[in-house]
């Protein structure tokens with residue numbers, strides 16, 4: 001039996017939780033939106049799970065109770081602040097941890113396999129007490145009561161959620177301004193793919209953006225990064241720096257680029273002149289249900305420019321995007337293009353994994369890269 005998101009949030013409020021942060025998961029489709037509307041709860045979307053934990057720690061230091069919601073793929077992002085700040089200093093937070101890829105569940109996407117099987121073991125290894133949510137109201141009460149006891153001892157507690165355990169899993173309705181952007185992700189990818197040379201290497205980020213590239217122009221020179229959220233641009237920069245004769249296109253999302261924004265500084269410093277970094281900015285986490293990101297209040301192109309990219313542009317219209325892409329193709333990079341996009345995708349967007357495992361995609365990409373380039377092949 002699922003529990004209503006509202007019920008969960010009101011129980012947390014009653015127990016004294018007044019700060020909510022985290023990074024979404026599709027298991028938490030409306031949790032972030034409802035938390036933002038919950039009276040008395042300060043709900044702040046974080047760019048990275050680690051910063052959500054740190055934000056929560058700050059709130060606890062000033063006397064609040066804080067809860068952080070995250071997917072188990074973001075567990076790796078919190079291990080450092082959890083162990084080296086919260087646990088050693090006895091700053092307690094409650095974690096709502098969604099579990100993707102658990103071996104008991106129907107097969108999930110391959111990027112979840114290892115973390116799905118190891119989440120509980122990792123929590124045990126770190127001596128973090130946890131319990132599996134049983135889907136009932138009393139299950140929440142019990143978890144909150146146990147978290148209360150651990151709060152008094154300064155220890156964290158994790159409540160684990162599986163799919164369909166939160167009832168109102170409706171897609172979040174974005175404010176109208178976001179729907180108004182003329183271009184869709186598919187249209188932007190189509191437009192750019194029509195302009196680039198056929199041997200351009202494309203590295204795309206997790207979720208719908210990779211699935212759109214796969215739908216629009218699947219080819220061996222595409223590397224679809226379906227996990228490792230936020231690392232697409234660094235992988236692309238690594239390829240660009242070591243295969244300087246090739247043009248490399250990174251197709252990133254706003255949630256993704258925000259998650260590891262330090263990569264922009266690395267790229268500006270290393271300055272691969274053959275890199276074009278495109279951010280498809282729909283101002284939210286559309287792949288996990290459309291929760292808001294913080295990109296609306298951040299000028300990503302200004303950040304890229306300040307980090308040392310040679311050019312940085314903001315596009316909202318097709319003709320401008322074409323002109324900017326042409327300019328990027330004619331001149332030395334690294335280039336950065338933020339393209340504001342709406343949230344429309346075709347129904348039944350195909351999954352990359354319907355055709356390739358991550359290993360097959362990597363092998364095909366690597367072979368295609370070496371066949372078309374001047375660098376010697378190194379297979380592993």
Ligand SMILES: Cc1ncc(C[n+]2csc(CCOP(=O)(O)OP(=O)(O)O)c2C)c(N)n1
Pocket residue numbers: 023024025026071073074075077205206207208209227228229252253254255256257282284285286287288293
């Ligand atoms: C470290 C980590 N945290 C959370 C997730 C869950 N997740 C998968 S795709 C996604 C949304 C990415 O948003 P964005 O880059 O803006 O692309 P969009 O989905 O909006 O196209 C999230 C949060 C994840 N895969 N990894």
